[in-house]
Amino acid sequence: MSDDRFDAIIVGGGIAGTVTAYLLAKEGLEVMLVERGNYAGSKNVTGGRIYSHSLEKIMPGFAQEAPVERKITREKISLMTEESNVTVEFSSTRLGEQGSDSYSVLRGVFDQWLASKAEDAGVQMVTGIRVDDLIVREGKVCGVIAGEDELEANVTILADGVNSLLAQKLGYRGELAPHQVAVGVKEIIELSAEVIDNRFNCREGEGTSWLFAGIPSAGKVGGGFLYTNKTSISLGVVSTLSELIKANKTLPQMLEDFKSHPSIEPLLKGGKMMEYSGHLVPEGGFHMVPKIIGDGVLVVGDAAGFCINLGYAVRGMDFAVGSAECAAKAVLKANKAQDFSAGFLQCYQSFLDESFVMKDLKHYRNFPHFLEETPRIFNGYPGMAADIMTDLFVVTGNPPQPMMKMMMKHVKNMGMLNIAKDGWKGVRSL
Amino acid sequence: MTIVNTVNVDQKLGIDKFHVDEGNAHIVLKKDKIDMQEYQKLMIACPAGLYKIDENGNPQFDYAGCLECGTCRVLCGKTILEKWEFPQGTMGIEFRFG
Ligand SMILES: Cc1cc2nc3c(=O)[nH]c(=O)nc-3n(C[C@H](O)[C@H](O)[C@H](O)COP(=O)(O)OP(=O)(O)OC[C@H]3O[C@@H](n4cnc5c(N)ncnc54)[C@H](O)[C@@H]3O)c2cc1C
Numbered sequence: 001m002s003d004d005r006f007d008a009i010i011v012g013g014g015i016a017g018t019v020t021a022y023l024l025a026k027e028g029l030e031v032m033l034v035e036r037g038n039y040a041g042s043k044n045v046t047g048g049r050i051y052s053h054s055l056e057k058i059m060p061g062f063a064q065e066a067p068v069e070r071k072i073t074r075e076k077i078s079l080m081t082e083e084s085n086v087t088v089e090f091s092s093t094r095l096g097e098q099g100s101d102s103y104s105v106l107r108g109v110f111d112q113w114l115a116s117k118a119e120d121a122g123v124q125m126v127t128g129i130r131v132d133d134l135i136v137r138e139g140k141v142c143g144v145i146a147g148e149d150e151l152e153a154n155v156t157i158l159a160d161g162v163n164s165l166l167a168q169k170l171g172y173r174g175e176l177a178p179h180q181v182a183v184g185v186k187e188i189i190e191l192s193a194e195v196i197d198n199r200f201n202c203r204e205g206e207g208t209s210w211l212f213a214g215i216p217s218a219g220k221v222g223g224g225f226l227y228t229n230k231t232s233i234s235l236g237v238v239s240t241l242s243e244l245i246k247a248n249k250t251l252p253q254m255l256e257d258f259k260s261h262p263s264i265e266p267l268l269k270g271g272k273m274m275e276y277s278g279h280l281v282p283e284g285g286f287h288m289v290p291k292i293i294g295d296g297v298l299v300v301g302d303a304a305g306f307c308i309n310l311g312y313a314v315r316g317m318d319f320a321v322g323s324a325e326c327a328a329k330a331v332l333k334a335n336k337a338q339d340f341s342a343g344f345l346q347c348y349q350s351f352l353d354e355s356f357v358m359k360d361l362k363h364y365r366n367f368p369h370f371l372e373e374t375p376r377i378f379n380g381y382p383g384m385a386a387d388i389m390t391d392l393f394v395v396t397g398n399p400p401q402p403m404m405k406m407m408m409k410h411v412k413n414m415g416m417l418n419i420a421k422d423g424w425k426g427v428r429s430l
Numbered sequence: 431m432t433i434v435n436t437v438n439v440d441q442k443l444g445i446d447k448f449h450v451d452e453g454n455a456h457i458v459l460k461k462d463k464i465d466m467q468e469y470q471k472l473m474i475a476c477p478a479g480l481y482k483i484d485e486n487g488n489p490q491f492d493y494a495g496c497l498e499c500g501t502c503r504v505l506c507g508k509t510i511l512e513k514w515e516f517p518q519g520t521m522g523i524e525f526r527f528g
């Protein structure tokens with residue numbers, strides 16, 4: 001055994017990678033983390049908000065210290081058409097209780113903080129280095145190759161994100177399929193904290209999460225999102241690739257139209273665009289999880305497809321943390337036994353199965369399919385909701401119709417059976 | 431089908447921070463005749479709007495503003511792309527907010 005071999009090498013300085021590295025170094029393992037960007041987070045994009053439960057377990061009270069943006073205490077979901085927007089709003093102190101709290105975050109900032117925690121725990125961080133391939137001997141992964149350099153480790157952890165070219169190179173999965181991933185495009189729009197507090201009716205330090213179905217993704221599977229940060233708004237559109245390619249406008253155009261929607265534009269007034277970004281989201285859920293365990297190797301986070309998009313909530317970051325914890329537990333066990341074979345590392349799968357990661361992925365396994373099979377959610381119901389509201393609120397001087405009759409007219413247009421079927425299927429897939 | 435696009439994405443990309451690896455493209459289109467039906471998918475889906483058409487209707491692509499999302503590889507990696515890699519370490523997009 002060579003002396004310069006690490007106990008573990010982690011590829012990728014996102015949430016999954018930094019948390020795995022932190023947990024292993026904390027227990028005294030020699031760990032190296034390799035990130036291709038100039039700093040952890042420099043390549044990473046989220047919506048987004050992190051549900052704190054999983055990181056809270058690892059770093060209790062992290063939100064007091066970490067550079068989180070705002071605590072989310074207001075949830076909104078909207079059905080949006082070109083001219084209208086029907087919104088349901090939920091605000092509750094329950095949303096902010098420790099353990100079930102969630103925070104808007106900016107990854108360029110947040111991941112650097114996580115990386116600094118990992119470094120404090122003893123992780124050797126190497127940034128600005130792209131891992132090109134893995135050292136594989138007789139089917140066993142023995143480390144990483146970057147340019148001319150080779151670095152060896154007992155175990156290598158792939159935390160290289162949704163594209164995971166390394167998992168593809170290992171043959172653990174093929175190319176992603178267009179129905180398994182969505183592309184997100186997002187702008188950061190700067191506004192003062194005070195303006196945000198006022199426009200979104202937020203207390204200081206508290207904020208809003210707002211998701212939209214309908215016109216933002218041009219009536220295709222996907223939607224719009226808005227999160228309030230301390231002194232900026234994250235605004236974006238997400239669209240599933242297999243559907244997006246059928247659209248009659250470009251993705252950047254969808255974002256532009258969303259921004260200029262009458263119910264969005266006033267919220268952004270006077271704001272300055274600070275950054276424009278794009279990133280893939282794994283949305284296939286349970287069915288897209290590839291091979292994640294091999295001799296001397298584990299796959300975590302987005303690279304393993306651990307993410308779900310429920311329309312009213314997106315969850316990838318808490319899964320990144322949860323899978324990191326399971327991987328770290330497995331590696332610590334393997335390190336004790338000095339057995340890094342695929343057989344021994346199967347305990348990673350058991351830890352995942354016992355954790356919320358697999359339980360939740362399994363629970364929602366039919367949901368992505370339901371969305372794909374139910375285009376009415378994106379191109380039917382937003383219009384129906386808008387029509388009903390229009391009849392309710394728009395006073396023209398024409399004789400009013402009885403409410404029941406008015407509602408039934410719109411329901412009939414959509415088809416009573418369709419609505420019943422979609423509702424039944426939707427609820428069952430949740 | 432005409433695809434609506436009136437946005438100037440280049441202007442938006444101008445605000446982002448890039449370290450462009452000059453002369454070392456990380457994404458390359460195939461040299462032979464491009465299947466325009468495939469190309470159109472990328473005109474719609476690339477968040478950076480990098481897949482363009484010049485005055486003569488020919489494909490025009492510049493990797494410099496790439497956000498490294500992977501969309502074009504997923505959609506057309508096997509059809510009209512010759513190469514798709516992440517830029518070398520330190521190169522490419524650098525998100526300050528993300
Ligand atoms: C638009 C959008 C909205 C979202 N909204 C939410 C939300 O609101 N809430 C939520 O919980 N989740 C959300 N998600 C999902 C969430 O962002 C991801 O699940 C999460 O970022 C995954 O973290 P990760 O560490 O697995 O991967 P990443 O954050 O992608 O990290 C991968 C890292 O690996 C590095 N890397 C890749 N290849 C190499 C290589 N060869 N060599 C060296 N380094 C490499 C990359 O540079 C990167 O730093 C959203 C995603 C998107 C795109």
Ligand code: SF4
Binds near residue numbers: 457478480499502
């Ligand atoms: S990786 Fe994404 S941003 Fe870059 S060219 Fe392809 S689609 Fe456009």
